[in-house]
Amino acid sequence: MMTPIAATEAVSIEIGGTVFALHTRHSVFRGLIKDRYAGFLGNSLSSDFAFDIDLYEPSESSLADADLEVKVESGEWVLKRGDFTARWHPDTRHGYIRQSYSPYAIDCVLRIVHSLILARQGGFLVHAASAICGEKAFLFSGVSGAGKTTISRLAPPDATLLTDEISYVRREGNRYLAYGTPFAGELARVGENRCAPLSALFFLEKGVQNKIEPIAPVEAIQRLLRNILFFADDPELVKLVFLAACEFASLVPLYRLVFFPDQRVWDVIR
């Protein structure tokens, strides 16, 4: 059923210190966005980017599993999937989204746009759980099944979970900051909207005991590149992401963490 229509108002979402003002005249959809991104709501008066969102008519198809297409057309990014079409211009800082009534569509658009913004700043979104422990952030990277959810679930009570699925990494001078994200995985729990300097990244491997092992730099960069979220078929961005991964590996310690799934693993980490 279509949502009731009201005057266009904005919901602001702040992720990684970047504020997106999402304007839509569909009040029920605004409520859905507010619920979905509770904890990440920002101030619409000071947004960095703005999107106008319109919803599909109910009769139109919306396939979330259709192929994703991300490309540049005349300086404007065009993002397409079965359940949304979006256009975004980095210079005007404004975009337009036409999507189905679903939080997954806007979630996907936000991930893509953040990844495009971060690529130009030497940062990235990466398949990794992350947490703050003792004012230091740790990233736990791996493909599905590597243990991101498990390591998140085992985090001690004094740890702040930033995400169990998609970590947000921003460069600041010669260090990197990890930010919380609302992009949840199996825990279905959004992260805390906090950030801390990144202390180490661990590539997860399940084993029979807990141990931290060094990893050769070239292998580390290769593994990191496999886990960085990258949507655009754009040669210039490929170069930026590659160089960002190399820079990251030169400044942040990268290890292999072999772990047995119980809470003692966190004694090894911190």
Next chain:
Amino acid sequence: MAEKYIARSKAIAARKLGSEMMIMSAMDSTFFTLNEVASAIWQAADGRTPLSEIVVGQICEEFDVDPERAQRDADRFVDQLSRHGILVVSDQPLVEFSVSSESQ
């Protein structure tokens, strides 16, 4: 046999790490790691210096290898990278691809 001139493609990103060179194709995101000898050829690929001169003047000198074997290995390496669009190969100097050996 015709002389080969080799130049680094512009559609790549590369970074040296220790003695190894990491290269990523910007066209298809393929990732390559070159060993020390291959890195030396890569860095010498300026579009102007014939491959045979790179092999004799740099590879054989620096790595103490037999010229015939070094040329064979270099040909194979160049063919492999050119198939992925990482190196551009021509029987003429590649003026438009000419770059200083310090770049990339």
